[in-house]
Amino acid sequence: MTDLILSFVIFVGSILFVILLIFLGWYCVWKFFLCRFRLVRELFRLNERQQQNPNTYTNLRINRNQHVTKVRPPKID
Numbered sequence: 001m002t003d004l005i006l007s008f009v010i011f012v013g014s015i016l017f018v019i020l021l022i023f024l025g026w027y028c029v030w031k032f033f034l035c036r037f038r039l040v041r042e043l044f045r046l047n048e049r050q051q052q053n054p055n056t057y058t059n060l061r062i063n064r065n066q067h068v069t070k071v072r073p074p075k076i077d
Contacts, residue, residue, distance in 0.1 A: 034040045
């Protein structure tokens with residue numbers, strides 16, 4: 001009886017370990033590769049969240065460029 005319980009626990013534990021490895025692999029693939037593609041972001045509707053957030057990199061870059069003052073050459077008499 002204990003052999004049956006032990007083999008069941010090992011079976012369930014190994015299944016859970018494999019599922020954990022699959023989710024960890026998908027997370028790493030998403031984080032390092034898939035999040036860079038616009039099609040994948042549009043499928044998960046991640047572009048809408050970025051457009052609503054004013055602190056994105058592109059908005060900061062645009063705002064920084066708007067505050068640049070123009071330097072005029074000196075007047076020659």
